[in-house]
Amino acid sequence: MAGFTTLEGKNVVGTNVIASYIYADDDTEDTPKITIRLYFEVKIMRIRQFNPLKILSHRENVEKIIAGENPPPITCEIDPSNLCNHQCIWCMYEDFKREKPQLIPKETLLRLVKELGGGGVKSLIFTGGGEPLTHPDCLLAMSLAKDIGMKVGLVTNGGLLNKEIDESIVDICAFIRISLDAATKKKHAELHKPNEAAIDNFQNIVSNIKYIAELKRRASKVTPTVGMAYLAHPKNYMEIYDAAVLAKEVGCDYIQIRPAYLPGQTVSPHIRKETQDLMIKALHLDDERFNVIPILHRFDEMSGLERGYSACLANALVGIIAADCEVYCCCQLKGNPAFSMGSIKNMSFWDVWNGSKRKEVIRRIDLAKCPPCRLNRYNEIMNYLADKDKLHTDFL
Numbered sequence: 221m222a223g224f225t226t227l228e229g230k231n232v233v234g235t236n237v238i239a240s241y242i243y244a245d246d247d248t249e250d251t252p253k254i255t256i257r258l259y260f261e262v263k264i265m266r267i268r269q270f271n272p273l274k275i276l277s278h279r280e281n282v283e284k285i286i287a288g289e290n291p292p293p294i295t296c297e298i299d300p301s302n303l304c305n306h307q308c309i310w311c312m313y314e315d316f317k318r319e320k321p322q323l324i325p326k327e328t329l330l331r332l333v334k335e336l337g338g339g340g341v342k343s344l345i346f347t348g349g350g351e352p353l354t355h356p357d358c359l360l361a362m363s364l365a366k367d368i369g370m371k372v373g374l375v376t377n378g379g380l381l382n383k384e385i386d387e388s389i390v391d392i393c394a395f396i397r398i399s400l401d402a403a404t405k406k407k408h409a410e411l412h413k414p415n416e417a418a419i420d421n422f423q424n425i426v427s428n429i430k431y432i433a434e435l436k437r438r439a440s441k442v443t444p445t446v447g448m449a450y451l452a453h454p455k456n457y458m459e460i461y462d463a464a465v466l467a468k469e470v471g472c473d474y475i476q477i478r479p480a481y482l483p484g485q486t487v488s489p490h491i492r493k494e495t496q497d498l499m500i501k502a503l504h505l506d507d508e509r510f511n512v513i514p515i516l517h518r519f520d521e522m523s524g525l526e527r528g529y530s531a532c533l534a535n536a537l538v539g540i541i542a543a544d545c546e547v548y549c550c551c552q553l554k555g556n557p558a559f560s561m562g563s564i565k566n567m568s569f570w571d572v573w574n575g576s577k578r579k580e581v582i583r584r585i586d587l588a589k590c591p592p593c594r595l596n597r598y599n600e601i602m603n604y605l606a607d608k609d610k611l612h613t614d615f616l
């Protein structure tokens with residue numbers, strides 16, 4: 221039982237039934253992984269905003285995609301900017317940002333938001349590329365999106381937050397996720413390499429997260445959900461538990477822990493084990509208002525992803541518009557010209573989305589070359605639904 225005593229008696233997501241999943245009868249090397257995974261699977265079903273089955277709330281679109289039709293995306297991710305105030309050691313868009321240090325021009329950005337809202341897109345995530353808040357009109361575009369009826373999310377490194385921006389985003393957003401990735405100023409500086417050397421960037425981010433949580437509490441609002449994101453990497457895994465403590469202290473609703481994707485690099489079994497142990501330790505911090513969310517399947521996917529499906533159907537659920545004004549077929553392929561479906565510089569988003577080039581690009585997707593991606597769970601569900609030969613669907 222050595223690996224499990226840390227979770228003993230823990231009643232994390234509401235029932236003792238769940239606690240029973242986390243106990244094991246023996247102490248073999250494989251057992252901790254299996255039990256923590258089961259624990260996670262049950263937990264993630266209960267944290268509704270992370271439950272992959274949420275795509276079934278969009279059955280009509282899912283069925284149309286499976287039938288080969290072309291419904292609008294449910295969500296669009298917009299990168300207003302390829303500029304960044306940080307230089308994270310793992311940034312997956314490093315080359316793209318260096319080659320195309322651009323912003324979506326203001327008029328194009330506002331037109332895009334209006335087009336997306338008018339065409340039935342339900343939510344927009346402002347992300348990067350670079351840092352979305354480096355765009356001088358990012359808040360204006362976010363506010364416009366809300367005014368025309370879309371839900372808005374913001375993924376930010378937090379370095380450019382101030383009280384005025386905090387007040388606006390709490391008013392506009394359904395979720396705010398801050399990529400902090402460290403529990404100490406020293407580690408944060410080593411990993412994120414912020415430009416703002418003159419100010420205490422880490423402390424500034426932490427103070428702003430606190431203020432955002434405080435504003436939300438004062439307004440007694442359920443949203444925006446406020447999350448801290450933590451990319452686990454060989455250089456920072458040792459601060460996972462402390463970061464979870466910090467996230468809880470500053471009033472976040474959750475800390476989400478996922479691995480940094482480093483193409484061609486593997487993580488040693490020792491670091492994997494330490495990372496897992498610290499995530500298990502952090503799960504102790506869960507209570508009715510705070511959740512530790514280790515994205516466990518992503519860690520497994522890093523060491524070789526066996527996809528149980530043969531087609532990427534889920535890319536049609538999410539539209540990706542990058543700072544170079546190109547529409548890409550998914551966020552992992554952003555910046556790769558072979559996967560651009562067209563530009564919104566001189567065309568509407570819908571002309572690109574419904575255009576023939578999009579079909580060509582989708583045909584070019586080679587799953588064997590795809591990195592682990594956030595749409596994997598959606599692809600599993602959609603490919604299951606698409607399979608015409610599955611047995612026993614009528615026996616429940």
Ligand SMILES: C[S@@+](CC[C@H](N)C(=O)[O-])C[C@H]1O[C@@H](n2cnc3c(N)ncnc32)[C@H](O)[C@@H]1O
Pocket residue numbers: 304310311312313347348349350351352375376377398399449451479480481482
């Ligand atoms: C590219 S950033 C853009 C938004 C903002 N600059 C930020 O860092 O939150 C979006 C997300 O991608 C994540 N990311 C960047 N490089 C990554 C990598 N190599 N593996 C996994 N996630 C990565 C960041 O941690 C962040 O949560």
Ligand code: SF4
Pocket residue numbers: 304305306307308311312313348349350351377399412
């Ligand atoms: S803050 Fe975001 S965009 Fe900037 S370098 Fe880091 S991961 Fe990349």
Ligand code: SF4
Pocket residue numbers: 532534535549550551552553585587590591592593594595596
């Ligand atoms: S990485 Fe591959 S599987 Fe994932 S969404 Fe992109 S194209 Fe689809």
